[in-house]
Amino acid sequence: MEAEAADGPPGGVEAALSCFSFNQDCTSLAIGTKAGYKLFSLSSVEQLDQVHGSNEIPDVYIVERLFSSSLVVVVSHTKPRQMNVYHFKKGTEICNYSYSSNILSIRLNRQRLLVCLEEAIYIHNIKDMKLLKTILDVPANPTGLCALSINHSNSYVAYPGSLTTGEIVLYDGHSLKTVCTIAAHEGTLAAITFNASGSKLASASEKGTVIRVFSVPDGQKLYEFRRGMKRYVTISSLVFSMDSQFLCASSNTETVHIFKLEHVTNRSSPKGWCHARKHKIQATPLTSHPGSAPGCRALGDPGSRPEEPSTWTGYMGKMFMAASNYLPTQVSDMMNQDRAFATGRLNFSGQRNICTLSTIQKLPRLLVASSDGHLYIYNLDPQDGGECVLIKTHSLLSSGTTEENKENDLRPSLPQSYAATVARPSTSSASTVPGYSEDGGALRGEIILCRGSQKGKTKQS
Numbered sequence: 001m002e003a004e005a006a007d008g009p010p011g012g013v014e015a016a017l018s019c020f021s022f023n024q025d026c027t028s029l030a031i032g033t034k035a036g037y038k039l040f041s042l043s044s045v046e047q048l049d050q051v052h053g054s055n056e057i058p059d060v061y062i063v064e065r066l067f068s069s070s071l072v073v074v075v076s077h078t079k080p081r082q083m084n085v086y087h088f089k090k091g092t093e094i095c096n097y098s099y100s101s102n103i104l105s106i107r108l109n110r111q112r113l114l115v116c117l118e119e120a121i122y123i124h125n126i127k128d129m130k131l132l133k134t135i136l137d138v139p140a141n142p143t144g145l146c147a148l149s150i151n152h153s154n155s156y157v158a159y160p161g162s163l164t165t166g167e168i169v170l171y172d173g174h175s176l177k178t179v180c181t182i183a184a185h186e187g188t189l190a191a192i193t194f195n196a197s198g199s200k201l202a203s204a205s206e207k208g209t210v211i212r213v214f215s216v217p218d219g220q221k222l223y224e225f226r227r228g229m230k231r232y233v234t235i236s237s238l239v240f241s242m243d244s245q246f247l248c249a250s251s252n253t254e255t256v257h258i259f260k261l262e263h264v265t266n267r268s269s270p271k272g273w274c275h276a277r278k279h280k281i282q283a284t285p286l287t288s289h290p291g292s293a294p295g296c297r298a299l300g301d302p303g304s305r306p307e308e309p310s311t312w313t314g315y316m317g318k319m320f321m322a323a324s325n326y327l328p329t330q331v332s333d334m335m336n337q338d339r340a341f342a343t344g345r346l347n348f349s350g351q352r353n354i355c356t357l358s359t360i361q362k363l364p365r366l367l368v369a370s371s372d373g374h375l376y377i378y379n380l381d382p383q384d385g386g387e388c389v390l391i392k393t394h395s396l397l398s399s400g401t402t403e404e405n406k407e408n409d410l411r412p413s414l415p416q417s418y419a420a421t422v423a424r425p426s427t428s429s430a431s432t433v434p435g436y437s438e439d440g441g442a443l444r445g446e447i448i449l450c451r452g453s454q455k456g457k458t459k460q461s
Contacts, residue, residue: 003236003354003371015352016373016397018077023065024109024150025196025242026358029369030072031396032060037074039065039088040396042367045360045377048394052088066108066126073113075103083115085129095129104144111152112173116144121159123173133176139163145189148173149198149216156198156216160189166205168192170217182219184212191238191249200261202240202247208233211249213261225259225338227251241357241364245382246341248366250355254348256368258357258380258388260341342385344368344378373397 003020019032022042028051029040036055040048052072062075070089075082080102085094099117107114108126115122121135141160149156155173160166166185171178185205192203200222202213209232213223225247227233233251240247247259344366346353352371357364357380366378366388373396378388 003352003369015371017369017371018059018061019063020354020369020371020396021064022239022354022356022358022367022369024067026239026356026367027068028065029367029375029396030063030065031369031373032063032074033397034059036060037063037072038396039063039072040375042358042360045365045392048375048396054086054088057084062103062106064106064108066110071108073106073108075106097124097129104141105146107146107148109148109150109152109155112148112155112157114146114148114157114173116141116146116159118142118144121146121157123157123176135159135171138169145192147192147194147201149194150196151194151198154198154216156194156201158192158194158201160192162188164188166203168201168203168214170201170219172217179217180219182214184214185210191235193238193240195240195244196242197244200240200244202238204235204238204249206232206234208235208251211235211238211247211259213247223259223261223338225257225340227257227340236352237354237356239356242359246357246380248355248357250353250368252350252352254346256344256346256355256366256388257340258342258344258366258385259338260385340385342366342380342388344376344388344390346370346376348372369396 017031017033021030022028023030027042029042031038031040036053036057037060038053039051041051043049057074057076057078059077060074061077061080062073064073065071066073070087071094072086072088074084074086076084081100082096082098083103083106084096086092087094097115099115099120099122101117101119103115104118105116107116111126112132113124113126113129115124118141119136119138121138122131123133123135124130125132138159139162146157146159148158156179157171157173158168159171161169161181165183166187166189168182168184168189169178170180170182182201182203184203185207187205187207190204190206190208192201194201194216199216200213201216201219202211204211204227209227211225211227212221213225214220215222227235227249233253235249235251237250238247245261247261248256249259250256344355346368348370353368355366355368358367359365360377364380364382366380368376368378370376375394375396376390377392377394378390380388
């Protein structure tokens, strides 16, 4: 959930931010500028509280905060091969590491710290910053595309496995072994992300038209969503909601798409029906017949036939889906792909941006940060979806509460029935996970014991 802003976005608008990223549980936003970096709390819609700011390191292009702790990792264009780890509440540098080439991205959870270069990935133990593994047999990765599960109990890592296709390598950050490879897309990858538990992995290719979700660790395809058909786009961010019910994607267009991860409904055609059954949790086991797909009943089995439609439109829908079995694969697959459950409309396009889904003040929100220095907050209706409503715009470059879009504060409150359906208790995982403390990151705050500059030693995979 990190983005490095382009030097010159389309339309002649100069990027105010060099980078921006949401933390692992979407409770904090970090931004990097020419002057330094800032950290913001995302606990309120109306007010954007700055947690910390520093001008000690200029021209920051990577800044990552570990959950809601005081640990922050910073990389500057002045020393692009050096990673600096700080305890910002104490105002001290814990350590720094230097690498053989420019650092392209950094990922964190409570057990592992991932440093991605163009042709190598370094895996550190976050408690003492010991280098555990250096993965060298990776194809050139000029964008630093990689993902790390925020669930430290599995610490799965995902990264591109090919220069020409959308192959994903799934790697176990604990056992330090490759788990499997997933043939996710025909084209090269543009985005990959894990859900909060590390049980699902979502991906998008450079075309940006189709988003797929796979199970972890077996790599089976669970969902397929179509973002659009008319044009190719560049996916800039892809993220699950913390409860894994939604998947959000933003791009270089003016639309943010939100997909709902529901059980796939039964299809009456042999191909579509078996595909749906394969990935749906069943109350009763299915029996297999010779020649049928695993986990699927033969279509001739009376117990497997779906209920006959009772209306003319239902009958036509059934015939339409049955006809998809005789169409070319690309056409039938397109008919079986789900569309966006909800959308958010931006007042710009072509600017680098990232999105996330978070619960703020007990309501689900869509958050979008853009390279022009603004944070946009939308209301999301988790029941009916539709177009998300923009309720607040904050400036990330000014201190304190934003003065922009004050008219949004005058909007009438949403109906009580809607608030009642979406209200949920707020959670804070940073202070409740065993072995983790707010003051540091590991038990009793004893995290990262190294001091001074060190070179990462190579341990080949």
